[in-house]
Amino acid sequence: MKDVMTQTIDFTLNGKAVSAEIQGHWTLVDLLQQGFDLYGARQSCGQGLCGCCTVVLNGKPVSGCLFLAALADGATIETIENNEETLDPVQEAFIEAGAFQCGFCTPGFVLMTRQLIAEIPEPSEEEIRLYLTGNLCRCGTYPQIIEAVQKAAARMRAA
Amino acid sequence: MNAFELALPDTLAGAVSLLDPEDPTIRVMSGGTALMLMMKTDVFHPTQLISLRRIEPGYSQMGLLPDGSFRIGAMSTLSDMEHDDALAGFAPVIRQTMKLLSNVRVRNVATVGGALAHGDPHMDLPPVLVALDAQVVTISPEGERTIPVAELHAGYYETILSGNELIKEVIIPPQHARRASYLKCTTRAVKDWPALGVALTTDLDGDTARDTRLVIGAVGEKPIRVAEAEAVIDGQILSDKTIAEAADAAAESVETIEDELGSAAYKTQLVRVYVKRALQQVANQNA
Missing domain, CATH: 1.10.150.120 ([2Fe-2S]-binding domain)
Known part of the structure; x- marks a missing residue:
């Protein structure tokens, strides 16, 4: 990494409006772990094959390891931490x-x-x-x- | 991944204007599932990525055109295509193909335009669209042009698109009573990259096959249309004998290349077996 480019994105995370300062190359997994200390989505294969990084983006599950965080600006994201108090x-x-x-x-x-x-x-x-x-x-x-x-x-x- | 600039143009024309045909490190990203893998493995180092996520919503819609053909906006995801009932009625083979293509999460993000422009010979959709005689409409500073999907791919990860030309939509001509099949062989798990894909469409006039289009994917540098086998099939009743002869003709004429999913000899045998199965399947479909 020669130069680190940062930018701010706004999105809805587990029902709450949030914003985060991100680096351009961050994936959704980086965003959740480094920006919000949420470790439910975790990278395992890093290729979209294993599902450990599953995140629900605008109502649809996606592989968090293959999705740029910068593209989540304005999106709605749900993670496994969505319902921490109760079990579904x-x-x-x-x-x-x-x-x-x-x-x-x-x-x-x-x-x-x-x-x-x-x-x-x-x-x-x-x-x-x-x-x-x-x-x-x-x-x-x-x-x-x-x-x-x-x-x-x-x-x-x-x- | 390296550092890169990200552009989010609002229009497809705007995206085209950001491209530089002389600079391959400036690239368009559609769903990005394939490109992200190349970036994460350090195969591709962009200086600028142009995301198409904000372009006009019309490019992620699909529907029948007045002339009876079916238009699919290039930004339609594979899931959009899988769940569109009008498309399933128009060409049921597409929904069948989607069920076994990668996995739900990839299908939710990957787009048809990206799948065609990427030029990976292991993708399932390009041979199916060649068999359906689909075309793409592209846009560049020179204007628009229409290219048959059969002519789009030039080689391994190569297309005939110029460096500042983007696919805007896919057009599939009316299929009428044409029958279609897509079969694939995966060697590790069902969602794996195919070691072989066979896409087939044909008219069965009575029992006689006409205008057959047989396309093999994942065994060479690009989808391969097999004229030698089509010639064996057209004008014939799909009897066991014709089917066996066509399978042999395909296995003899298709030049297979070894990859991590199988040797060339293995793939030749797959061609023989799966062409036979695809022909048996269309012969047994209810008209």
Whole structure:
């Protein structure tokens, strides 16, 4: 880095209007970690393949490691820290099913599962596997994750 | 990543005016999923990035045109294309292709214009659009021009676009009762880059195939249209014998190149197997 260019962006983060001074090359992961001490979105593969950096941008999940922070000016961003006080049905179902071991991938899986159930309220196992192909769990808890997604979907349909 | 300037023009014409055909370090960024990978791995060091995120919203919309063709604005994301019901009715093969293309997050950001301009031979969409006989309309200081997608790619990560020419929209001609299929082979996981992609469209007049377009992706420097196999198919009923002959013709004529997803010999065998499967699939589709 020869010269560091900074700029200020304004956006909505987990329901609150915020602004941040960023460096031009920052990704959304850099923005959340360095600007706001939020570590739920974390870089793992750095290539958009693993889903650990999942962030919901303007209502759609994106890979935070492949998205420039500067382009989030004016955007609405939600992270796993959105509901710190309570657990939602997806988080409850992940805990009940034991759908994680180390937990590193879990924020990404939870955010993607919320979107999956919003799009497909009654997903089949195949639909779940296809929707979550871009999320990797290196502990291998996929059977429990599928169980958790189905459990959460059933509960949200009943609610 | 290195330090770069970021420009956010409000119009596509404005974006074109910022480009310098003599300076490849000034580049347009559409969704940016591919370009970010090149920047993060130090393959590409821009001095200036021109983001298209703020250009006119018309370039991220799509719909039927009065002449019956379908227009897709170049900034439409792959998710937009996947979820557009009119497009799914017009060319169902596009939604089928999207389901297995990379993953939801990439599809939410990557755009059709970027996928075409990037020129990566492993992308799924370019061979499908060649098989659908699509065209792109481009804009540059010299004005607009229309280019068949079949002629857009010049080689590995190369297009015939000049350094200050941008894709503004994709036009797919009416498909009428044409049947289409896209099959791919991934060697590690379903969302992986394909070791091979086969895109096929054909008219089945009665049982006789006409105007077949067979395009192979991910085995060479760019999508490859296989005239030798099309010639075997056109005018014939799609019998087991014709299908086997066409698959052999494709395997013999397509020059495959080894990459990290498979050797040249392996890819030749994939061509044979997957051309056969694609032809069987269209033969068995309900008209």
